[in-house]
Amino acid sequence: MSDFDVDLFVIGAGSGGVRAARIAAGYGAKVVVAEEFRVGGTCVIRGCVPKKLMVYASRFADDFVDAAGFGWSLSPPQFDWAKLVAAKEKEISRLSAIYRANLDKAGVAILDSRAEVLDPHTVRIVAEDRLMRARYILVATGGAPVLEPDVPGREHAITSNEIFDLAELPKRLVIVGGGYIAVEFASIFARLGTKVTLALRGDNVLRGFDEDMRVGVRDALRHAGVDFKFGMLPMGIEKNDKGFGVSLTKGEFIEADQVMIATGRRPHTHGLGLEKAGVALDRVGAVEVDAFSKSNVESIYAVGDVTNRVALTPVAIREGHAFADTVFGGKPTAVSHANIPTAVFTTPELGTVGLTEAEAREACDCVDIYEASFRPLKATLSGRADKTLMKIVVDGLTDRVLGVHVLGDDAGEMAQLLGIAVNLGAKKADFDATMAVHPTSAEELVTMRTRTARYQREAIGEGGPGAALADP
Numbered sequence: 001m002s003d004f005d006v007d008l009f010v011i012g013a014g015s016g017g018v019r020a021a022r023i024a025a026g027y028g029a030k031v032v033v034a035e036e037f038r039v040g041g042t043c044v045i046r047g048c049v050p051k052k053l054m055v056y057a058s059r060f061a062d063d064f065v066d067a068a069g070f071g072w073s074l075s076p077p078q079f080d081w082a083k084l085v086a087a088k089e090k091e092i093s094r095l096s097a098i099y100r101a102n103l104d105k106a107g108v109a110i111l112d113s114r115a116e117v118l119d120p121h122t123v124r125i126v127a128e129d130r131l132m133r134a135r136y137i138l139v140a141t142g143g144a145p146v147l148e149p150d151v152p153g154r155e156h157a158i159t160s161n162e163i164f165d166l167a168e169l170p171k172r173l174v175i176v177g178g179g180y181i182a183v184e185f186a187s188i189f190a191r192l193g194t195k196v197t198l199a200l201r202g203d204n205v206l207r208g209f210d211e212d213m214r215v216g217v218r219d220a221l222r223h224a225g226v227d228f229k230f231g232m233l234p235m236g237i238e239k240n241d242k243g244f245g246v247s248l249t250k251g252e253f254i255e256a257d258q259v260m261i262a263t264g265r266r267p268h269t270h271g272l273g274l275e276k277a278g279v280a281l282d283r284v285g286a287v288e289v290d291a292f293s294k295s296n297v298e299s300i301y302a303v304g305d306v307t308n309r310v311a312l313t314p315v316a317i318r319e320g321h322a323f324a325d326t327v328f329g330g331k332p333t334a335v336s337h338a339n340i341p342t343a344v345f346t347t348p349e350l351g352t353v354g355l356t357e358a359e360a361r362e363a364c365d366c367v368d369i370y371e372a373s374f375r376p377l378k379a380t381l382s383g384r385a386d387k388t389l390m391k392i393v394v395d396g397l398t399d400r401v402l403g404v405h406v407l408g409d410d411a412g413e414m415a416q417l418l419g420i421a422v423n424l425g426a427k428k429a430d431f432d433a434t435m436a437v438h439p440t441s442a443e444e445l446v447t448m449r450t451r452t453a454r455y456q457r458e459a460i461g462e463g464g465p466g467a468a469l470a471d472p
């Protein structure tokens, strides 16, 4: 008789946990997954999926206006926030049910309860106050938004957890933060008719993304009506009879119907009992893991946002799958976190893969830049001022494409395919040799012949460190 009730106890039925549970069960393991909120996790319930549905909703605002340039006339369109929230809820409930059914089909038992770790093999199922012994424990508890900075009245603020289900569309919304979640919601609400103010510590949005793209996103948001407060953070939030008042550094005061804090997310390990089991956490509470997602405790693994590697759904899924292959499938699998394509779903959207120009110039002796900025065909008749921006970052010595960045319609879709090319080690010459699809915006990626800049380090170039040389 085994010492264990199950082979695998998964804590958290989000992207990483569900994939790991299903694949492990497929290998014949006896698997249980505990979920304290809703099966599907952040992505399905209050992340990627409902957000993208709201992005679609927001883009109709532009489409109705643009239609006039193509001969359509419409009576003034009306938007009903409550209808959107209800439709969104129906869809995420459907998806959550599919996740549940798939776990069932795979033979995974679902416990609708919080779970906590007691020791390297014991988990407490909180709702039933029951203990279970597991050969392996997988921590897949994700992350949670932080309410920072810690200012008086911050309890009046909402986070991305609450924004999807507001009872009413706010007329005035203050968003604090400059990361991708902050700018995506700024873009959504500005188009739905809300007056959006974005307050952030830095002097531009999207720190870590390519500089030219950051400028492009900022300008597009400004064009959509977003009011920026750069270099400003809230000093306090007060509730008054008109809504909320936000005092910002530099003495500004803004009235709003809602204040959303989107300054970051933190691994969800608080109160989980991992320290008791001897699991090492880093300074933000993330589970420290090796390339196979194993913690310092032999029987405890962790995948997804709780490890604070790259907090994206496909990454959590890949890590969960690799964990199951490694532990139950006899195929030790490490996940590569290089060249992960990703998108920021502002309007227009930003799709990106690989190194930014700054990262490439730091890493390589010679970097070539190919850049294009043009008005998309659709904008010629719609009259919209949007610009599409594309940038290819190339190793000037090997011709290898190190990164591609696109700001424009469908850039997320382009990033997915560009990710294949960049991961295969494509050279700029391979891009050039590829026939264009005409007429598209993406064709520009294979027709950019003229280098816009070359940066060489002093040792090999005549232009001095980081000097841009004139093109031949």
Ligand SMILES: Cc1cc2nc3c(=O)[nH]c(=O)nc-3n(C[C@H](O)[C@H](O)[C@H](O)COP(=O)(O)OP(=O)(O)OC[C@H]3O[C@@H](n4cnc5c(N)ncnc54)[C@H](O)[C@@H]3O)c2cc1C
Pocket: 011, 012, 013, 014, 015, 016, 017, 034, 035, 036, 037, 038, 039, 040, 041, 042, 043, 044, 046, 047, 048, 049, 051, 113, 114, 115, 116, 140, 141, 142, 143, 160, 181, 268, 272, 303, 304, 305, 306, 310, 311, 312, 313, 314, 316
């Ligand atoms: C607003 C927003 C938009 C996003 N947009 C994108 C996007 O466009 N593309 C993208 O790739 N990623 C996006 N993300 C990130 C993505 O949602 C996460 O990277 C992904 O969900 C991580 O999966 P996970 O399995 O690690 O954790 P999660 O999906 O968060 O799942 C963790 C689960 O564990 C449960 N849980 C926690 N503690 C316990 C416990 N003690 N007991 C039982 N259950 C517990 C939680 O309730 C949750 O369901 C977005 C995130 C947010 C917040």
